[in-house]
Amino acid sequence: MKNQLKELSNPKKFQSPIDISDVDVDVLMLMLESMVTIRKTEQQLALGRKNALIGGPVHLGAGQEAIAVGVSQYLQCTDRVFGAHRSHSHLLALNPDFYRLFAEVLGKKTGFSKGMGGSMHLFDQPSGFYGSVPIVAGTVSLAVGAAMAAKLQKTSNIGVVYIGDGAVEEGVVHESFNLAKIQNAPMLFVIENNLFASHMHISLRQPSDMISRFAEANDIPYELVDGNDVVAVSQAAKRLVGDIRSGKGPRLLELVTYRFYGHVDWRDDVDVGVERSLDDIENWKARDPIVRLSKSMTESRYLSKHQESALNQRLDKEIDKAWNRAMSDPYPSADATLKYVYSEEK
């Protein structure tokens, strides 16, 4: 495999604090809180799954929070954001209502998808989150269509899709790149390159580790950024989203990252993962996007130890409360299975 990502894929690099000099302290605080919220929510889900309180699979993205949080800084609730199987962060970065996420994952009526979707089928259109599905690459063409619609509707809204490095092995992604380009669709493709598809390292699946090569092939301008640096992600997103909104057509943003958990549920997956080792996981944990941001903020005296622990304590308490509330919520009514098949049946 060609290592075109160079040092970006080396877990021993990029471990130092990040450059926050161009960003307002208020914005940094919001991004930090958003990332910590997502991390803690997923830790609660990992625990709930381990204790068999959650019946279905959960694909956790701990370690990748900087991506959704950075990208979402420049999205509006009228944009059309589509996720995939690992999408808790994509939704929470737009709407941090972890109570409704817990309820959904537990299959409760009060969840984002009324308890009909679970972890893998999330919906919150009022915040711009159009939906997520676990069919790899299943939403890519949908997002392009929603972007084409934005253009036909003469708005400056954009389509956004989050996919992983594995998704580009599906043919429909290449059809979608081509269609978006030829239609000049206002579309942002976000590639979370965490180097793994399920258990398989990218070197066993592709001749190069750099997904942006497909943007080049379709004449789509792109940026390739450290996905564990929330400021770098958000600044790249700002440039690309700005271009898209001004009618310049599709853009692609590739973010290099790593997931701390295995492909699904709470385990490490070092025993089933091909080329996934405990050493790698430890090294990548030293590149933790939350730690790097909070260190930078502490060094710049934007964040005191006291503030940080207060934030953690508050979120722990709220998450605990939300989890218990969701646990005691009702399931969908018995007629729900037939009720939602069609929009209306006469």
Place this chain on the structure above:
Amino acid sequence: MTIEKHNYGTAILSAFEYLLENYPEVFVIGQGLWSPWYVGNTMTDLEKNFGVDRVIDTPVSESACTGAAVGASLAGMKPIVVHPRMDFMLYAMDAIVNQAAKWSHMLGGQAHPGVTIRSIINRGGEQGAQHSQALHAWFAHVPGLRVVMPSTVADARDLLIASVLCKDPVIYIDDRWLYDQEDELIPIVELDLTIQRPVISLMGGDITIVASGHASLLAREAAEKLENKDISVEVIDVRVLNPFHAEEIVESVKKTKNLLVVDSGWTSGGFSAEIITKVVEQLPVDCLSNPPTRIALPDAPAPTSRFLEKDYYISSDDIVKKVINLIK
């Protein structure tokens, strides 16, 4: 009231014109839309009259284009995807079966992929196994999809409009062998697709023949031939295959006590089995004079040579023979 003369193809064209004229959220996407080759006379000059932004000829990408239409429908548009041959549409099965059919249900009724997927059955003429398939039974198997097969000139127009105005994903299937039919149509009245049911095309007392699409036309032709032999046939046109309602058919069979289903798909696992089952389930045990039966395609891909094609496809004479054997 202005009566317009139409054939099946121009009836479809008039539906497109009506929709594009009256609904700014309607757009059409598919391969061959700017060419006279692909879709007969059903879309002539639409791109000239309504613009290439709303009548979009596309790259050779059935999957992405169908998915894009699903996505656009989630964003408030009423897109129509056109697949000039059903065979090529198989590249788009994920967008149709995993996405369009499921989003309402799995998101708690909050998302409505109101996309219309027009799929054309285009066969015969030595086109062979991959330019011939009629796969309506597959789509009718999937909860969440509405499946429409117009067999008359009026339905070709009116059910296309109803499909596009419906909030659910609709597979609208027309068959090139229906295009020569002519009729005089009254001005357009918008129909609610969710209340459309099978209709009695011809009334009769000796046997009920149920069919959809092109098979329905064959059934009507056969009924006329059988009338000359003093056999009175009731023909029921299914029109909407999913969700499928059999009440009208059950009532008819209670009267005629004989049931023949004609279907342009393959025999095994086909839609003919669904019709017979649903009817028999609701009939009194001793109601039928003869076992219910069916005519459908042999369980083989379409052959290419015209010599083999002649036997493979169903004719109205096949239906006549079957009926005479059954009830005489």
